[in-house]
Amino acid sequence: MMPELGKYATEVLSAYAVSIVLIGGIVWQSVRRDRKVREELSRIEKGRRNG
Template identity: 65%
Template sequence: MPDLGKYAEAVLSSYAVSILLIVALVVLSVRRSRKVRAQLDDIETRRKNHGEG
């Protein structure tokens, strides 16, 4: 690891915040994807049950 000197705290905390934000975005995206996929599956099931497909 490079010597960051007096800026080590700022640099490392910036990395930590960035990583946390990226992880949060991935988690939110996956959760949203699952929700939308479930809704689409429900819509397709209802269409098939009503004889429209």
């Protein structure tokens, strides 16, 4: 299933690894931001109901 990359195998596999790490970082930041915004929205909505 893995194509023969020849002398460029290290570079190609490194590029794949870097891409996966960067995509993972973006997903992690998105999830973290989602949690923060959701908590803030919940707090604001709770204040409006009680205030």
